[in-house]
Amino acid sequence: MLSADTNAPIVIKGIGAVSPAGWSANTLVAQTLSDQPLPHEERTREGNNHPAKVRPVPKPDAPQDFARHPRLRRVSAISRFVTAAGIEALGQRRAEAVRQNKLRLGIVVVFATGCVAYTGRFFQEVLDNPKLASPILFPETVFNAPASHLAAILSCTGINYTLLGDAAEYLSGLRLASDWLTTHQCDGCLVIGAEEIDWLISEAVQLFTRDAILSEGAGALYLEMDEDGTSNAPRISCITDPVLYTHDMDRNLAAKKMRAQLELAAEVEKHSLLLDGLQSSKTLDKAENNAWGNWSGQRLSIRKTLGDALGASVAWQCVAAAAQLKSNTPQYQSTLISAVGLNQQSIAAKFIPPIST
Amino acid sequence: MPTGSGQHYRNQQAKRVVITGAGIITSMGLGWQNNADGFRKGRQAFRDITLFDTSNQRVHQAGEVILPDHLPTHQLKPRQLARIDRASHLLLHATAEALNTAGWTTDEIADKIPITLGTSAGAMDCGEAFCQRAVKQPNQRRGQASRIHRYQTQHQAITLENALGIRGPVTIISNACASGANAIGHAFRQIKYGGHQRAIAGGYDALSQLVFAGFDSLQALTTTLPQRPFDANRDGLALGEGAAMVTMETLDSARDRNADIIAELIGYGASTDIHHLTQPHPEGEAALRSMNDACAEAELNPSDIQYINSHGTGTPKNDVAEGRAIQRWAGSNVGEICVSSTKASIGHLLGGAGAVETVISLMALEGQWLPPTTTVETPDPVCTFDLVRQARDAKLDHVLTNSFGFGGANATLILKKFL
Numbered sequence: 134m135l136s137a138d139t140n141a142p143i144v145i146k147g148i149g150a151v152s153p154a155g156w157s158a159n160t161l162v163a164q165t166l167s168d169q170p171l172p173h174e175e176r177t178r179e180g181n182n183h184p185a186k187v188r189p190v191p192k193p194d195a196p197q198d199f200a201r202h203p204r205l206r207r208v209s210a211i212s213r214f215v216t217a218a219g220i221e222a223l224g225q226r227r228a229e230a231v232r233q234n235k236l237r238l239g240i241v242v243v244f245a246t247g248c249v250a251y252t253g254r255f256f257q258e259v260l261d262n263p264k265l266a267s268p269i270l271f272p273e274t275v276f277n278a279p280a281s282h283l284a285a286i287l288s289c290t291g292i293n294y295t296l297l298g299d300a301a302e303y304l305s306g307l308r309l310a311s312d313w314l315t316t317h318q319c320d321g322c323l324v325i326g327a328e329e330i331d332w333l334i335s336e337a338v339q340l341f342t343r344d345a346i347l348s349e350g351a352g353a354l355y356l357e358m359d360e361d362g363t364s365n366a367p368r369i370s371c372i373t374d375p376v377l378y379t380h381d382m383d384r385n386l387a388a389k390k391m392r393a394q395l396e397l398a399a400e401v402e403k404h405s406l407l408l409d410g411l412q413s414s415k416t417l418d419k420a421e422n423n424a425w426g427n428w429s430g431q432r433l434s435i436r437k438t439l440g441d442a443l444g445a446s447v448a449w450q451c452v453a454a455a456a457q458l459k460s461n462t463p464q465y466q467s468t469l470i471s472a473v474g475l476n477q478q479s480i481a482a483k484f485i486p487p488i489s490t
Numbered sequence: 491m492p493t494g495s496g497q498h499y500r501n502q503q504a505k506r507v508v509i510t511g512a513g514i515i516t517s518m519g520l521g522w523q524n525n526a527d528g529f530r531k532g533r534q535a536f537r538d539i540t541l542f543d544t545s546n547q548r549v550h551q552a553g554e555v556i557l558p559d560h561l562p563t564h565q566l567k568p569r570q571l572a573r574i575d576r577a578s579h580l581l582l583h584a585t586a587e588a589l590n591t592a593g594w595t596t597d598e599i600a601d602k603i604p605i606t607l608g609t610s611a612g613a614m615d616c617g618e619a620f621c622q623r624a625v626k627q628p629n630q631r632r633g634q635a636s637r638i639h640r641y642q643t644q645h646q647a648i649t650l651e652n653a654l655g656i657r658g659p660v661t662i663i664s665n666a667c668a669s670g671a672n673a674i675g676h677a678f679r680q681i682k683y684g685g686h687q688r689a690i691a692g693g694y695d696a697l698s699q700l701v702f703a704g705f706d707s708l709q710a711l712t713t714t715l716p717q718r719p720f721d722a723n724r725d726g727l728a729l730g731e732g733a734a735m736v737t738m739e740t741l742d743s744a745r746d747r748n749a750d751i752i753a754e755l756i757g758y759g760a761s762t763d764i765h766h767l768t769q770p771h772p773e774g775e776a777a778l779r780s781m782n783d784a785c786a787e788a789e790l791n792p793s794d795i796q797y798i799n800s801h802g803t804g805t806p807k808n809d810v811a812e813g814r815a816i817q818r819w820a821g822s823n824v825g826e827i828c829v830s831s832t833k834a835s836i837g838h839l840l841g842g843a844g845a846v847e848t849v850i851s852l853m854a855l856e857g858q859w860l861p862p863t864t865t866v867e868t869p870d871p872v873c874t875f876d877l878v879r880q881a882r883d884a885k886l887d888h889v890l891t892n893s894f895g896f897g898g899a900n901a902t903l904i905l906k907k908f909l
Binding site for chain 2: 179180181183204246247253255257260263264267268271273274278282284285288291293294297298299312316318333336337340375378379477478
């Protein structure tokens with residue numbers, strides 16, 4: 134478990150997001166704070182009697198410079214989401230430093246389903262006639278393609294992992310990045326969670342709950358080590374050990390244990406903001422509701438506003454959690470992130486304001 | 491001494507990391523001994539694909555595993571057992587063998603030992619089945635939730651934990667064909683600097699129609715088996731499947747329990763090749779960097795390394811790029827370094843390749859012999875190193891293994907004979 138004291142050395146120097154609210158962290162945060170669910174669409178596939186509810190990412194308001202990069206000409210949406218959120222979190226000044234080899238950047242990209250749009254399309258082509266299956270699509274089906282594109286756009290040749298897992302895995306990604314930073318494997322690290330909507334996934338999600346509204350996008354944090362304790366950025370105070378769903382640990386128990394671990398590791402102040410993963414689904418919310426049922430503090434449920442973007446949702450929770458601590462006079466003593474994954478693990482994290490505040 | 495990111499670790503409080511268990515399953519067979527015997531004899535283990543229809547493909551053979559009709563001793567419930575996917579099957583065999591070799595007790599295994607897995611496709615066959623059913627019978631939902639669960643890589647990890655009583659956190663790295671090496675490298679660092687006493691790591695991938703057709707669509711598969719890595723007339727790779735896992739622990743932990751130590755893991759390098767999504771930099775820039783970084787961490791010069799188990803896919807571009815990287819890395823010493831690609835015998839195991847080739851490197855170190863690339867007829871001009879074409883005895887102190895993947899994921903591991 135990461136250190137839970139206020140001298141926690143990992144600081145959040147940048148945030149970025151793409152969501153149904155728009156192509157920036159600001160639009161994500163504004164929509165989240167409004168607590169107003171965005172409208173959703175119903176999509177029907179020929180022959181399927183169950184329309185899928187989705188909240189897609191809108192087209193960007195203005196052309197994006199990075200979108201003209203040759204690597205992004207033929208990609209599916211997820212690579213654009215990863216790139217946009219990553220570049221926003223990194224910022225132009227640091228991006229230039231990476232290009233000039235002045236900043237050793239690590240990249241962690243986290244998916245639950247990943248590059249599913251081209252995977253489904255390519256497999257359909259294989260079933261139709263493998264001789265005509267597209268050699269352009271296939272490489273984009275590989276899980277680490279988006280991370281590769283981002284690295285190419287940034288000219289980043291350092292360590293770069295794509296992690297797979299359920300939605301809670303994003304917090305493990307933050308822990309991995311923290312390990313890289315504390316062992317000086319990189320100077321700064323982007324951690325990006327992303328997903329894209331496809332009919333395959335929207336129909337799959339409906340198998341678990343009819344209430345689901347599938348969403349898409351990406352969330353990114355840019356982390357650095359605060360070697361001398363002077364940074365005025367929010368900090369990661371604690372990430373709990375993952376509680377896995379095994380023979381002797383069901384999802385309900387695991388969610389409760391996750392909260393207990395968080396409270397054991399870190400002081401949970403009265404004026405903390407809880408960013409949970411509730412999405413108005415009786416089935417899927419049960420474990421997390423049970424774990425946090427007696428929470429009397431403020432809470433925000435991003436999935437209720439933006440939809441369930443699987444791995445990206447927990448990244449959004451983290452982006453919003455960091456944003457709430459960025460101001461000079463933060464409203465909260467800490468922000469708590471609760472991630473109760475569907476079929477692997479429950480993990481929680483606590484962020485704290487800059488020490489100077 | 492090469493410089494690289496490895497130099498930054500020296501200020502950290504580092505622990506020595508040893509490998510005390512290893513397990514493997516490939517088309518060569520199940521287990522360390524079958525594989526060691528096969529590689530030593532230079533066997534090639536390719537057969538007609540039975541798992542899916544290849545009648546419309548250019549290629550019909552691969553390193554398909556003949557699955558044993560039994561699983562190792564496990565704690566799976568009958569329902570879980572009935573639904574076990576092929577990738578989990580492979581993974582279970584390799585992990586059970588690694589744990590048996592290590593000799594960890596049941597309590598030790600259940601003591602929060604972290605698992606790191608590398609895979610590029612997980613249980614893609616379950617995803618394919620989900621997709622086919624959804625297309626053909628859109629309103630038939632029976633069994634679909636199970637298929638989508640089993641498709642996800644975390645399902646294989648949780649199945650492994652349930653089956654063998656492991657209770658540690660799971661990390662799944664999907665860095666294409668470098669995944670298995672990244673997984674072992676990640677676990678190495680978890681022990682060396684992360685405070686863990688032990689770790690389990692490795693990689694796996696099962697053959698799947700989508701991935702097979704994908705490589706065929708790229709015309710990356712050889713149509714003239716056997717595949718011939720480093721041959722001047724090579725024309726592509728052959729796919730394989732399998733899994734390999736290792737148990738790792740601190741030297742102190744191994745010594746405390748008088749464990750047999752197979753080898754010491756002393757260096758790991760990881761880099762990203764940004765030249766192209768599927769093609770390496772022609773001069774092997776990123777490959778050179780990962781080899782240099784691994785050497786820096788190991789505090790070795792290239793001349794200290796006797797054998798390289800290369801990535802050696804047999805594609806025209808990979809082998810020449812890797813060859814150039816080896817030439818640049820070794821300098822004037824290049825002629826002294828033995829190099830082979832064991833993919834010539836079992837094919838390219840994608841996410842499993844790095845782990846399988848680590849275990850083959852362990853076999854070489856332990857037995858003091860060199861696994862060959864037996865299929866070479868005319869060596870490519872890039873082979874200014876000693877290309878091993880027949881198995882032979884050798885004095886090995888340090889072995890390096892390379893893994894390079896789509897997306898430019900590059901990883902290098904260095905193993906040391908434990909004295």
